Amino acid sequence: MTGACGPKPIPKAAPFSDLRCPWRSLVNGTPEAPEQIIYIVDDDEALRDSLVWLLESNRYRVAQFASAEAFLEAYHADMAGCIVLDVRMPGMSGLELYECLRERHATLPVVFITGHGDVPMAVSVLKKGAVDFIEKPFSDRDMLKLIEQCLATERESRSRVRQDAVVARRLDLLTQREMEVLELIIAGRLNKQIADDLGISIKTVEVHRARVMEKMEANSLAELVQSVMTCEAARGRFVD
Secondary structure, eight states: OHHHHSOOOOOTTOOGGGSSOSOOOEETTEEOOOOEEEEEEOSOHHHHHHHHHHHHHTTOOEEEESSHHHHHHHOOTTOEEEEEEESOOSSSOHHHHHHHHHHTTOOOOEEEEEOGGGHHHHHHHHTTTOOEEEESSOOHHHHHHHHHHHHHHHHHHHHHHHHHHHHHHHHTTSOHHHHHHHHHHHTTOOHHHHHHHHTOOHHHHHHHHHHHHHHTTOSSHHHHHHHHHTOHHHHHHHOO
């Protein structure tokens, strides 16, 4: 399964803005956030219908799938929301689907629906990153509480990734020399030290530094460093 589910490798020379950015559509230069949808994946039609009614009655958007394979075929990286996933299903199980999604670096939070005998199994996936599990039979209140928890988690994660995408696009605007200056700034080097390291004048360092600040839209050195160091796409280059 690993071969079929695994992501394609990203070339080392890929621009920062190409690295695991889930949203490609842009509005005024900012990634457009997709709408949150609750994806129900369960082979039990009656349970799916019941959950759809509950969630739509509470003004959630819902999509349902009768099998893990059907969801996997429809899955794409732009999806936002959460997954309500049955542990046991014919064919690909919920656990197998979850592992496959992890291999694809999916960020959708998952709530597992379990029977009594599946609780130890569900606990094991919590350690791998699933948000929670809910045991059948469950109350509407408990399900709605878990759903809202999942959506809040996903919104927070999406906000971080969106900011990463903005910073990554700004990094792509830097010239090679500006990137070298930025690396030395991140390393804590002073202008004179940067000039010595690169074999250029202090005045030239100041010019490059000003351009870096402008392109990165940073109002202070602290803001510049923080924006770069919190950008996942940039950590591999700027963090040893």
